[in-house]
Amino acid sequence: MGNRVGVIGVGQTHHASKRLDASGVELIAEAVTRALDDAELSIDQIDAVVIGNMDHFENINYVDNWATDGLGSFMKPVFKVTTGGTTGTTVGMCGYYHAASGLFDVVLAVGWEKNSESDTQAAIATCANPVLERDPFAGAIGPLATEYSMYMKAYGATEEDAALVAARDRNNALNNPYAHNRMACTVEDVMKSPMLSYPIKFLDMCPRSDGSCAVIFASEEKAKKLCPKPAWVHASVVRHDYTHFGDLEWQWMPTLETGSAAAYKIAGITDPLNEFDVAELYLPASTCGVKWMDSLWFCDKGGAPDLIRKNTFDMDGVLPINPSGGVISTNPIGATALIRIGEAAWQIMGKAGERQVPDVNKALVTGFGGCSWSDIMILGADLP
Amino acid sequence: MERVAVIGVGQTKYEQGKRETFSELVFEVATRALEDAGMDITKIDNVVSVSSDFWDGRTISSMAIQDAAGAYGKDITTVEGDGTFGALYGMMRILSGSFGTTLVVSHHKGSESNMNGITNTSFDPLVERKLGLDAVSSAALQARRYMSKYGLLEEQFALVSVKNHGNAKRNPLAMLPMDITVEDVMNSPMLATPLKKLDCSPVTDGACAMVLAAEREAKKLSTLAKRVWLKGVGHCTDAYRLGDRDLADTRALKDAARRAYDMAGVGPADIDLAEVYDAFSYMELLWLEGLGFCDDGMAAEYMERGVYDFDGDLPVNPSGGRLSANPVQVAGLAEMAECVLQLRGEAGERQVEGAEIALAHGINGMCGQSHCVWILGR
Amino acid sequence: MTDWKDEVEEIVFEGKIAVPYTWTVGSTLSKWYGELRDNAKIWGNRCPSCGRVFVPPKIKCIECYKDLSDWVMLPGTGTIETYTVVHYEEPDFHPKKAPFVYGIIKMDGADTGLVHLIDEVEPERVKVGMRVEAVLAEEREGTIMDIKHFRPIA
Numbered sequence: 066m067g068n069r070v071g072v073i074g075v076g077q078t079h080h081a082s083k084r085l086d087a088s089g090v091e092l093i094a095e096a097v098t099r100a101l102d103d104a105e106l107s108i109d110q111i112d113a114v115v116i117g118n119m120d121h122f123e124n125i126n127y128v129d130n131w132a133t134d135g136l137g138s139f140m141k142p143v144f145k146v147t148t149g150g151t152t153g154t155t156v157g158m159c160g161y162y163h164a165a166s167g168l169f170d171v172v173l174a175v176g177w178e179k180n181s182e183s184d185t186q187a188a189i190a191t192c193a194n195p196v197l198e199r200d201p202f203a204g205a206i207g208p209l210a211t212e213y214s215m216y217m218k219a220y221g222a223t224e225e226d227a228a229l230v231a232a233r234d235r236n237n238a239l240n241n242p243y244a245h246n247r248m249a250c251t252v253e254d255v256m257k258s259p260m261l262s263y264p265i266k267f268l269d270m271c272p273r274s275d276g277s278c279a280v281i282f283a284s285e286e287k288a289k290k291l292c293p294k295p296a297w298v299h300a301s302v303v304r305h306d307y308t309h310f311g312d313l314e315w316q317w318m319p320t321l322e323t324g325s326a327a328a329y330k331i332a333g334i335t336d337p338l339n340e341f342d343v344a345e346l347y348l349p350a351s352t353c354g355v356k357w358m359d360s361l362w363f364c365d366k367g368g369a370p371d372l373i374r375k376n377t378f379d380m381d382g383v384l385p386i387n388p389s390g391g392v393i394s395t396n397p398i399g400a401t402a403l404i405r406i407g408e409a410a411w412q413i414m415g416k417a418g419e420r421q422v423p424d425v426n427k428a429l430v431t432g433f434g435g436c437s438w439s440d441i442m443i444l445g446a447d448l449p
Numbered sequence: 450m451e452r453v454a455v456i457g458v459g460q461t462k463y464e465q466g467k468r469e470t471f472s473e474l475v476f477e478v479a480t481r482a483l484e485d486a487g488m489d490i491t492k493i494d495n496v497v498s499v500s501s502d503f504w505d506g507r508t509i510s511s512m513a514i515q516d517a518a519g520a521y522g523k524d525i526t527t528v529e530g531d532g533t534f535g536a537l538y539g540m541m542r543i544l545s546g547s548f549g550t551t552l553v554v555s556h557h558k559g560s561e562s563n564m565n566g567i568t569n570t571s572f573d574p575l576v577e578r579k580l581g582l583d584a585v586s587s588a589a590l591q592a593r594r595y596m597s598k599y600g601l602l603e604e605q606f607a608l609v610s611v612k613n614h615g616n617a618k619r620n621p622l623a624m625l626p627m628d629i630t631v632e633d634v635m636n637s638p639m640l641a642t643p644l645k646k647l648d649c650s651p652v653t654d655g656a657c658a659m660v661l662a663a664e665r666e667a668k669k670l671s672t673l674a675k676r677v678w679l680k681g682v683g684h685c686t687d688a689y690r691l692g693d694r695d696l697a698d699t700r701a702l703k704d705a706a707r708r709a710y711d712m713a714g715v716g717p718a719d720i721d722l723a724e725v726y727d728a729f730s731y732m733e734l735l736w737l738e739g740l741g742f743c744d745d746g747m748a749a750e751y752m753e754r755g756v757y758d759f760d761g762d763l764p765v766n767p768s769g770g771r772l773s774a775n776p777v778q779v780a781g782l783a784e785m786a787e788c789v790l791q792l793r794g795e796a797g798e799r800q801v802e803g804a805e806i807a808l809a810h811g812i813n814g815m816c817g818q819s820h821c822v823w824i825l826g827r
Numbered sequence: 828m829t830d831w832k833d834e835v836e837e838i839v840f841e842g843k844i845a846v847p848y849t850w851t852v853g854s855t856l857s858k859w860y861g862e863l864r865d866n867a868k869i870w871g872n873r874c875p876s877c878g879r880v881f882v883p884p885k886i887k888c889i890e891c892y893k894d895l896s897d898w899v900m901l902p903g904t905g906t907i908e909t910y911t912v913v914h915y916e917e918p919d920f921h922p923k924k925a926p927f928v929y930g931i932i933k934m935d936g937a938d939t940g941l942v943h944l945i946d947e948v949e950p951e952r953v954k955v956g957m958r959v960e961a962v963l964a965e966e967r968e969g970t971i972m973d974i975k976h977f978r979p980i981a
Contacts, residue, residue: 067546088853108892120502126570130814133689149509165545192509303524589911692940
C-alpha cells in the first residue's frame with residue numbers, strides 16, 4: 066500500500082427511479098454540493114476532479130467536459146474513467162490515486178447515472194463481443210441466475226437463503242433516507258414475487274436508478290487538517306480478469322476470491338468475518354449475497370447458507386452487511402460502487418445516521434460489474 | 450517526488466481500414482512496448498487502458514482488450530479520453546507508491562465508426578445537439594473567431610497542413626505523407642468555412658502502448674539508452690458551452706502548460722521539439738500560443754518565418770502531426786511515443802538533432818475544452 | 828511458406844447501437860424552454876454573487892459555484908461573435924441541407940454567447956460583428972429549435 070489518503074466528505078442525491086426534477090448535471094451538482102457541505106469545504110479547495118458513468122446509458126460523449134457546470138470543475142484538472150458496473154469503485158480508486166500521488170491534495174470523485182434515460186439491458190448488451198457473444202447475451206440477470214443455480218446444486222443453497230438476503234437489505238434501506246427503494250419486506254414477499262430468470266425473482270434483483278454520489282479524498286496531511294475523523298484507505302485492489310462470458314468460472318467467484326485475498330494481505334486482515342465491523346458490498350442480486358460470502362473468505366466453500374440462516378450479516382449480527390440497503394435498494398450504475406465507498410466512509414466517520422453500526426473501525430467495500438469483475442477497497446478509522 | 454520514466458513504447462502503423470480487432474491491435478503494441486523495454490508482462494504491475502465506448506460501439510470498451518493488455522490477475526483501469534490523460538493516470542498510480550510499473554495502452558478504429566455522428570454526441574442533448582453541431586462545424590467557429598481576433602488568414606493556417614503532411618514523409622508510421630502546397634489546401638473541398646478538407650485531420654485506425662516505471666524499477670529493468678523521464682505534467686478544463694468562452698482564448702491550456710513547466714523546472718525556451726494536437730490546421734497555431742512559445746496572435750507569423758519547420762528553431766509535429774494521422778484517444782499517447790523516440794535518438798530520418806527536452810500535448814472535448822501538457826526529457 | 832492469414836476471406840459484421848433515449852431536461856432548462864415555448868421569451872439567469880448573466884441558463888455560476896436564483900429577461904438581440912457556413916451533408920443530424928450558417932451570438936444583456944443558426948441572409952454576407960435578432964418558430968415544442976434562427980436586424 067502506498068501513500069496515505071483519507072475520505073473526508075461524502076454527498077449523495079436522493080436516488081429514485083426517475084428524477085424528473087433534475088437533469089444529469091443537476092444530480093451531479095446536488096451530490097457535489099452535499100459532499101462539500103459534509104466536508105465543510107468550498108469548491109475552491111478542490112484541487113482535481115474525476116468523474117465516471119457508463120456512456121451508453123445517457124448517450125453523452127466526453128461527460129467530463131459536459132458536466133462542468135455541475136462538477137464545479139471550471140478551470141480545474143479533470144478527466145473521466147469508466148469500467149462498466151465497477152465504474153463507481155474505479156472512480157473512487159482514481160480519487161485515491163490522485164491524492165496518493167502527491168500531485169493533488171484534495172480530490173473530488175463523482176459517479177452518476179440517469180438510468181431512466183435509456184433501456185438499461187439494451188445498453189448493457191453492447192458490452193458483449195459483437196462478433197462472438199452479443200446475439201445470445203441476455204443482459205445482466207442471466208449470468209447471475211446461472212451461477213446461483215450451479216451453487217444451489219453444488220452446496221444445497223436454497224431460494225429461501227437468497228430471499229433472506231433480499232429481505233435483509235430491503236429492510237435496512239428503511240433507515241437510509243437516500244435509498245431508492247425503501248420497503249418493508251419478508252422472505253414470503255420475495256418468494257412470491259414474479260420470477261425473472263430462475264431462480265432470481267423480482268424482489269431478489271436490483272432496480273436501476275437515477276442518482277449521483279460524490280466522495281472527497283485528501284492526502285494524509287490535508288486530511289488530518291481538514292477532517293476530525295477521516296476514513297483512511299487501507300487497501301485498493303482490482304481484478305477484472307474476464308473478457309468473454311463463456312470463460313467464466315461458475316461454481317465460485319474467482320475475481321472476488323483472488324481480489325479480496327490480495328486486499329486482506331495488504332491491509333493485514335486474517336479473519337475477515339470478525340475483523341471487519343461493517344461491509345458495503347456490491348450485490349446486484351440477493352443470490353450473490355449468499356454465494357459470494359465464500360469468495361470473501363467468510364467461510365469455506367458452501368458454508369454461506371449456514372451463515373445466512375444464522376443471521377450473521379444482519380444489523381445486530383457478527384458482520385452487518387449493507388446497512389444502506391445495498392444495490393438491491395439503489396442502483397444508479399455509474400454511482401453504485403462509489404456509494405459503497407461513501408456509505409462505508411460514513412460508517413467509520415460516525416455519520417451514518419439511523420443505519421450507523423456502533424464502533425466501526427474497519428469497513429469492507431466491493432464493486433462488481435463487467436464480466437464477473439471485482440473491486441475491493443478497505444477503509445479504516447486508524448491510519449494504515 | 451520520485452521520478453517516473455518511459456522505458457518502452459510500441460505503436461502500430463496508423464492507417465485506415467485496419468483488419469485487426471481491437472484486442473489484436475492492443476496485443477501488437479503491448480508486445481512491442483515490452484520488447485522495446487526488454488521485459489516481459491510479468492514485470493508489469495498494473496494497466497491503464499485508454500479507449501472510448503462511443504468510438505468502439507461498445508459499452509465497457511476496456512473489456513474488449515484487457516486480456517490483450519496482460520491484465521489478468523492485475524489491477525486495471527480505464528481512462529476515457531486522450532492518451533495523454535491515460536499516461537497521467539498511469540504515472541499517478543506509480544507515484545502513489547502502490548505500483549512500480551504501469552502499462553498504458555490505447556486503441557482506436559475510426560474507420561469502424563461514424564466520426565461526425567459521434568462528435569455530435571459531445572454536444573448537450575438538452576441544448577446544442579439538436580442544432581447538429583459536430584467536431585468540424587464547431588472547430589470552424591473557433592477558427593473564424595481566431596482569425597477575426599488577430600487578423601489571420603486561411604493561407605497561414607494552410608502552411609501548417611503543408612508542413613505536417615511534408616513532415617509525415619519522414620515517418621513510416623504516418624498515414625498521410627504528402628507533398629502539397631498552400632494552393633492545394635485552399636483548393637481542397639470546403640467543409641465549413643474557413644475549414645477545407647486539407648485543414649482537417651483524417652479518420653485513422655491504430656494503437657499505442659507505453660511502459661512507465663518508477664525510477665527504482667526503471668534502473669533495474671531498463672538501459673540508460675531507453676529511459677526518458679516524465680518531467681512535468683499539467684491538465685485543465687475550460688467551460689463547456691461554446692458560448693461560455695472566447696474560443697480563441699487559451700486560458701485552460703495556459704494553466705495546464707504552467708503546471709507542466711513548473712513541475713519540470715523549464716520554460717518554453719528550453720523545449721527542443723513539440724508534438725501538439727493539430728486536429729485542424731489552425732489548432733496548431735492556437736495551441737502554440739497557449740503553450741507559451743510566442744505571444745497570443747503571433748504563431749501565424751512565426752509559422753510564416755519557418756520557426757516551426759522541421760529545420761526551424763522549434764520543430765513542431767516532426768511526426769507529421771494529427772493532420773497526417775489522428776487515431777482519437779491514441780493520438781496523445783502516440784505524441785508522447787514520438788517524443789520518446791526523438792529524445793532517445795531513435796527517430797530515424799525525422800530525428801531532431803540534439804533533442805533533450807520535448808513537449809507533448811493532448812486535448813479532450815470540442816474546440817479543445819480540456820488540455821493535458823507533458824514535458825519529457827533525458 | 829504463406830502466412831495462413833493471407834488466405835482468409837475477411838468478414839465484416841455491420842451493427843448499430845439501437846438504444847432509445849429520453850433525457851430529463853431538469854428544473855433550470857425546463858423553465859427556460861417553458862418560457863420560450865409558451866411566452867416566446869428568451870431568459871437568462873444571473874449569479875447573485877458576481878452578477879454574470881448566462882444564456883442558456885446555468886444551474887450554478889461557473890466562477891462562484893453558487894445557485895443562480897435570479898432570472899433576467901433578454902431582448903433576444905445580439906452580435907455575431909463568430910460564424911461558419913456549413914457545406915457538407917449529414918442528413919442524420921443536420922437541421923437543414925447545406926449550405927447553412929451556424930453562429931455564436933453574444934446576447935445583449937448576457938455575458939455569454941448562444942450558438943444557433945443564422946438565416947434570412949445570404950451566407951456570403953454574414954459578418955462578424957453583425958447585429959442579429961432571434962426569430963421564434965411558430966410551432967414551439969420546448970427545445971432550442973423553438974428559436975428558428977437569428978436574422979440580421981434591419
